[in-house]
Amino acid sequence: MSASVVTSLPGPASRRLLEQQERDESSARTYPRHTPIAVAGGQGSYLHDVDGNRFLDFLSGAGVLALGHGNPELIAAAQAQLNVATHMLDFPTEAKSEFSTRLLGMLPEAMRDRMKIHFCGPTGADGIDAALKLCKTATGRADVISFHGGFHGSTQSTLAITGLRGSKEHLHNLLPGTTFFPYSYCFKCPLALNPDSCQVNCVRYLENLLADPNGGVRLPAAVVLEMVQGEGGVVPARAEFVTELRRITRERNIPLVVDEVQTGCGRTGTWYAFEQYGIEPDVIVSSKALGGGHPASVIIYDERLDGWAPGAHTGTFRGNQLAFAAGAALMRIVERDDVLAHVREIGEFLRAGLDALQLNHAIGPMIGEVRGRGLMLGVELNPLGSWTASEVAGRVRMAALRRGLLFELAGRDDCVARFLPPLNLSRGEAQEALDILGAAFAEVSAEALGGAHVGRQDGSHEKEGIHV
Numbered sequence: 243m244s245a246s247v248v249t250s251l252p253g254p255a256s257r258r259l260l261e262q263q264e265r266d267e268s269s270a271r272t273y274p275r276h277t278p279i280a281v282a283g284g285q286g287s288y289l290h291d292v293d294g295n296r297f298l299d300f301l302s303g304a305g306v307l308a309l310g311h312g313n314p315e316l317i318a319a320a321q322a323q324l325n326v327a328t329h330m331l332d333f334p335t336e337a338k339s340e341f342s343t344r345l346l347g348m349l350p351e352a353m354r355d356r357m358k359i360h361f362c363g364p365t366g367a368d369g370i371d372a373a374l375k376l377c378k379t380a381t382g383r384a385d386v387i388s389f390h391g392g393f394h395g396s397t398q399s400t401l402a403i404t405g406l407r408g409s410k411e412h413l414h415n416l417l418p419g420t421t422f423f424p425y426s427y428c429f430k431c432p433l434a435l436n437p438d439s440c441q442v443n444c445v446r447y448l449e450n451l452l453a454d455p456n457g458g459v460r461l462p463a464a465v466v467l468e469m470v471q472g473e474g475g476v477v478p479a480r481a482e483f484v485t486e487l488r489r490i491t492r493e494r495n496i497p498l499v500v501d502e503v504q505t506g507c508g509r510t511g512t513w514y515a516f517e518q519y520g521i522e523p524d525v526i527v528s529s530k531a532l533g534g535g536h537p538a539s540v541i542i543y544d545e546r547l548d549g550w551a552p553g554a555h556t557g558t559f560r561g562n563q564l565a566f567a568a569g570a571a572l573m574r575i576v577e578r579d580d581v582l583a584h585v586r587e588i589g590e591f592l593r594a595g596l597d598a599l600q601l602n603h604a605i606g607p608m609i610g611e612v613r614g615r616g617l618m619l620g621v622e623l624n625p626l627g628s629w630t631a632s633e634v635a636g637r638v639r640m641a642a643l644r645r646g647l648l649f650e651l652a653g654r655d656d657c658v659a660r661f662l663p664p665l666n667l668s669r670g671e672a673q674e675a676l677d678i679l680g681a682a683f684a685e686v687s688a689e690a691l692g693g694a695h696v697g698r699q700d701g702s703h704e705k706e707g708i709h710v
């Protein structure tokens with residue numbers, strides 16, 4: 243199978259559904275605004291639209307579809323469970339029992355015996371919100387520390403600790419007491435330092451402020467951290483940043499919450515990204531791929547934080563049996579097929595291909611930095627010609643979509659092309675994506691530097707309904 247785009251975008255059948263969606267749904271809808279397709283379904287690494295176009299899917303349902311579309315084993319697990327039970331609140335069931343045992347078994351050995359699971363409502367934001375409540379209860383403190391560029395959800399508490407300013411500009415009375423600190427975004431250091439010579443001053447600043455009786459920051463209930471910022475632009479935390487943060491939080495008895503909603507379940511080449519940093523967090527939040535394609539969200543936390551009374555955190559949809567069955571199957575497959583080693587191998591292959599694009603003299607100037615871990619990769623674009631970095635990124639996304647590669651943007655003003663392919667992506671599919679990206683980058687580069695009259699080599703149509 244390979245990508246194939248046979249209509250202009252959107253095609254006629256997509257256009258009809260997109261128009262209906264525009265009439266029926268809220269103006270907060272996002273993906274179809276910049277990726278103008280209506281979806282028919284998918285198979286493996288490919289997503290099909292209703293016009294017969296086939297796209298290599300490097301979005302994977304925002305990281306939910308860890309094994310791509312229509313994985314037969316995940317489908318079989320959910321189908322079998324459909325006949326047993328679908329929803330059971332927080333009663334114990336066989337499906338939940340297997341899921342919990344496997345999930346605890348995915349933890350580093352030293353952590354297994356002291357961690358507990360709480361099943362939350364089904365979204366990542368539900369998990370983060372639960373983690374904040376847990377840490378507030380356990381510490382008796384009110385405030386939270388999070389980081390510039392961090393993303394933790396769209397509810398009122400999670401937006402409050404999220405860096406994205408635009409989404410909360412007009413929302414008042416979010417969770418009070420959040421302090422943002424600089425993240426180790428070394429490519430554009432928030433402290434304007436050189437990463438080769440700095441002393442990880444970003445985390446040093448946090449430590450100084452917590453120690454400063456006149457610093458104005460109270461001891462927080464939690465520090466919430468992504469090991470690789472996803473929405474923030476695929477920015478892996480620097481190793482010393484994380485180890486120092488762990489030391490500082492431990493010394494001050496501040497629970498460290500790692501948000502593994504996007505990085506978890508193998509995405510970065512280990513089951514959790516924190517494993518690559520050699521630290522042990524106090525709370526792990528996991529969701530997205532966790533339920534094998536079905537909604538699931540958990541917090542896994544050190545039992546010493548378990549100060550919750552019965553019913554302290556409830557939610558109707560915290561017993562999704564289909565997610566337990568499919569999620570357990572996912573973990574089984576990850577172990578059986580050594581999916582994590584595959585993620586590391588294909589991730590390196592893809593990364594090397596992206597690095598090679600940066601070295602290409604025609605494309606290189608538009609690429610600021612290639613970064614990421616495992617199969618969570620990003621390319622930060624530079625401004626080019628008269629276009630800003632985000633205009634360049636938007637045009638690259640559209641040029642790639644016309645050639646059959648679907649991906650999302652992230653980072654400041656969406657200046658990062660972000661790749662979240664299925665974890666079982668084949669080498670051939672990775673190469674196909676690199677070929678498409680190479681052609682898309684070249685087209686946009688030529689347009690930016692040489693005017694708009696550049697022929698497309700892919701035979702795709704010139705007219706499309708959406709210009710980004």
Ligand code: PLP
Nearest residue numbers: 365366367393394395472503504
């Ligand atoms: N945390 C991280 C790191 C995320 O990437 C996301 C979503 O993209 C969330 C939390 C929120 O998850 P959800 O959209 O399921 O609420």
